[in-house]
Amino acid sequence: MSRLITLLLLLITCSTSASIVSEQRIPAHYMQTTEDANIWAQVGDKVVTVGNIRAGQILAVVPGAEDYYAFRFGFGSGFIDKGHLSEVKGNQRVEDSLGDLDKPLSNQNLVTWQDTPLYTAPDNRSEQFGTLAENLRYPIIDKLKDRLNQTWFQIRIGNRLAWVSSLDAQEDSGIPVLTYHHILRDEENIRFRHTSTTTSVRAFTNQMNWLRDQRYTTLSMYQLEGYVRNRMNLPARSVVITFDDGLKSVNRYAYPILREYGFKATAFIISSRIKLKPQKWDPKSLQFMSVSELNSMHDVFDVQSHTHFLHRVDDGMHPILLSRNYHNILFDFKRSRRALAQFNPHVLYLSYPFGSYNDIAIKAADDAGFHLAVTTVRGKVKPGDNPFLLKRLYVLRTDSLETMARLISNQPQG
Incomplete structure (x- = not known):
């Protein structure tokens, strides 16, 4: 010792x-x-x-x-x-x-x-x-x-x-960055049962238990940046866990499970949707976390940006980010960083809304002061990747642990 x-x-x-x-x-x-x-x-x-x-x-x-x-x-x-x-x-x-x-x-x-x-x-x-x-x-x-x-x-x-x-x-085939959104118990999941971005508490628990049994280390986005930029030594068994949106179910279900296993995770938060006070739990609606709920998770979750007002779609169901000009996007990105500074003075990472991006958004992310940005493009993160186009992986509610093992194992993603 x-x-x-x-x-x-x-x-x-x-x-x-x-x-x-x-x-x-x-x-x-x-x-x-x-x-x-x-x-x-x-x-x-x-x-x-x-x-x-x-x-x-x-x-x-x-x-x-x-x-x-x-x-x-x-x-x-x-x-x-x-x-x-x-x-x-x-x-x-x-x-x-x-x-x-x-x-x-x-x-x-x-x-x-x-x-x-x-x-x-x-x-x-x-x-x-x-x-x-x-x-x-x-x-x-x-x-x-x-x-x-x-x-x-x-x-x-x-x-x-x-x-x-x-x-x-x-x-090395790269580090898997896992993506989650909503967590619900099977018996209360009436509205979102067929939504791919909703994971059952049972499935999530089993997945985290598997990572623990396989001796995986959960990395922060700061460590992932060190890997992308060839600045840090990391374990072979490494994974990044991310949650998009900032839904209340993350605080209610994911947080205690991750804390029990000693895991770290990143919460990409839509800063305009943070509530001043906690809402009464309603599994039939999409509820967002409050200031106090976000503050209560600091020992597990690192708060990063999922934009401020840009997480919306237009009348044609297209992400509005794709139709905004550079100055609109830059303003939103900077506003999100300022709003989230109350939870984390180092808001350096961005998750594009709905995984949508273009050259204008990439430039705005860089100019707004972000160091990395993640997409929903399937794949792993490797050293030398474009830091503003990092890939992620979904482990679905219906995926077996064998499927999860294949997904995050050290094999190239097809």
Whole structure:
């Protein structure tokens, strides 16, 4: 426990440690491991063991806390106990002929489901550099096929290059962003029984239970942004849970379930529909949350924007956003951010109304100060995606848990 506390303090006091290592503001020097050594890093919001480096390997490190050195690990910093390192002996140098250390990352990651061996060459007969722990996403620099047509991924750790076999890890197909709206008990759902955006309490409970049993981490939109922009290390088993509109049923049913499981979620709120006082519960109508109900969910839900007045359709049942000019849309987006600031000073993310958008809306979202915007286009989010056209996934009330598993598993979406 004391070791984790030390590392947490290190990460807090050295919040720029990732940039220190990657930008080399503090000169790095090479040191050699004297024995097999565990390494740690921040993955998501936790400090975890992320693998080990074999004895005799050389790493570029920079001074860390009293007991640790820091080194480049993915999109952040890793840490290694100083007691496992010594000065490089004699004239021994690093001879990495495996590629260009300054080569930019490729917007691709691998994912590990088990402890994964790292090799010094794209050959499983070569020397082992170390291992990556299970449940990691790690950036790929390059990939190639060997003489047996096996794919190898090239990665970088502590300014050293290493190789991972595709037999041991997979390419990252992206992070699933799940979309929900309305939650009702089966016996009270009379009006919305055949509405695809209404989920039963039983189905939602089963889905969240499955995510917990499969050890998924629920990410915030801030963490998703770090992933899209290649700025953050995240677990392989990651998912984002979002709710659109701001309906009262989210507070009544979804919130206690998510809180019980220790999950986080994002509520995209139509800011003009927030009620001053809670309404008496009526499952036969669409009711919106009040100020107090939104405030009561801060431990689980992060409040973000679903526009202010633009969540409407015209006489032809077309989303009105598509017929508004730039200045109208920009005004609405900014007004929504101001209205929601009472719940969250960092309203940086937008969900387009009905998933509708055009080039004007995309520009307005950017100019209004949003960092990301999500759509209803089916698919997962990948590094390098257009930040204002992020895809999401629906898990329907009628979907089995097997369907859900296929939907969010690390497989490309068709």
